[in-house]
Amino acid sequence: MAEHEFDMFGNPVRPGKGARGRPSFEVTERNRNKVKLLLAMGWSNDRVAHAVECSLATLKRHFRAELKFRDEMRDRLDAERLMVVTEKALDGVVGAQRLLAEMIERNDRMEIERSLAADRKKKEPALGKKQIDAAKARDADAELMAELDMEAERSAGRNARH
Known part of the structure; x- marks a missing residue:
């Protein structure tokens, strides 16, 4: 029986890792479950690919079914x-x-x-585009007035000290 090497996280190290050429990616049930779990947790495709030690393209090629149901x-x-x-x-x-x-x-x-x-x-x-724009304008006016009032209060405080 062949001995397998494991990394610090308990994942088997693929044969040929570190040797010339890239070893082909092996899809395991553990990796499928890991991808499903990480997708459930809201991870991005890049993070999931890093977690299963493959490229983004490899993730999309081998885990298309899982990614489809994110x-x-x-x-x-x-x-x-x-x-x-x-x-x-x-x-x-x-x-x-x-x-x-x-x-x-x-x-x-x-x-x-x-x-x-x-x-x-x-x-x-349901509001139309014109109504939404008008509401945004009102909100912006209110924010501007509040900011101007605060600036006026600061200015009055500085003048009172001098």
Whole structure:
């Protein structure tokens, strides 16, 4: 049986690493899972490529399926965590029962916030470009007036001292 060398993080060192020529990249299930996890955590493609020790082009070539579902990865991770905690809680693990209650409460708060945001969005009329520009202009005028008032107060304070 061949002996494998490992780096300081426990990843196997590919044969030929450091030798002339570039060894071909090997896709492993561990690397696939690592890519999915890092995408779920919101990492950029560059950071993910560095983490799995490949170029950006190699990442895109070998992990196209995972990259395609970048937005869904966080939901998949959260769903899996919820499943694991629920199974442990049903088995009677008290810590898991507590954690499940916290996860349910957090989920309920998120759903309420989403519902409120959707209600606010429904109530607010859609603004056109001219209305948006007018609102920006009003905000800019208010900010300018506030800045001028502060400058006038500073100036008055300096004059009072002299």
